[in-house]
Amino acid sequence: MNWSQLADVVAAILLLLGSLLTLVAGVGILRFPDLLARIHAGTKPQVLGLVLVLSAEALRVRSWPVLGMLIVVVIFQFLTIPVAAHMVGRGGYRTEQLDRDLLVVDDLRDDMMAATRAETKPPSYDD
């Protein structure tokens, strides 16, 4: 077995693993109970799955220009996926697209309520 065959075998394994993770992301999005939980499935397994598939491609194609392109794609995935997840999560939270029964603690609501109270309360100069 020479090097290029080895690279092909590794590429095949990575490709399968990556596809599997993408499947997992899909199952998670279907199965998880509410928006916030579903974002978890749409970020982590999905990003790693894509990284594995792209690594497989780099190993199979073995060309520098393609490698450069794939690295840029991965960097932008790492940068944009968290931002997208944050925007969906924040929007979903503020429009109450969530199941409160599933939240054990919610520091954000507590802090937001405290802030609202502090705004509406007439200022007291005793303390």
Place this chain on the structure above:
Amino acid sequence: MNGFHPRRRQVAVSVTGLIVLAVLWAMLWGDPHPGTIAAGVLIGAVTVFLLPMPRIGFHGRLHPWGAFVLLVKFHIDLVQASWQVSKLAFRFGYTPRGGIIGVKLRRANDLTMTSVAQISALVPGTIVVDAHRLTGTLYLHVLDLDLAGGAEQVRQDTLELEARVLRALAPREELERLGLVRARRRDTGKKEVSQ
């Protein structure tokens, strides 16, 4: 670069941005042909000119070792996070019960907060739901609190992540003030050389 006039520094920063954009453009085309690079510079110039970004206020210095540790740990965490979510996705008949946890970071600095928020979206258990810039507080949604080991554990993990980010790019005085200097021996030798 510190002795520069502020406007000069601004120009230097956007020239760096221009070079980065041109290199990205050439990488995306996958060919360092002069025409591609010229087009990249042109498009980069238009982008930098039309969409000026707010200054990020980076006063630290990139510590190579800290950045390396941060990167390696990030990839390990990404694999663990995916594994964790996969297990939960196939655990039929079990509903994950999460929570939203506020974590107050040590350093309420735009760059630190953004980095920690970005990375925490891809490490086990958390995504950022909201951030409060003035107090430097991140509100993280945890997928399953039991699995993550409770709210305190999440706070501790996030602060450790912040420590790794700071070790990668915070100024030395700041690290000393926060008591985060661990790799002292390795760095003192280097500091003399680089300055």
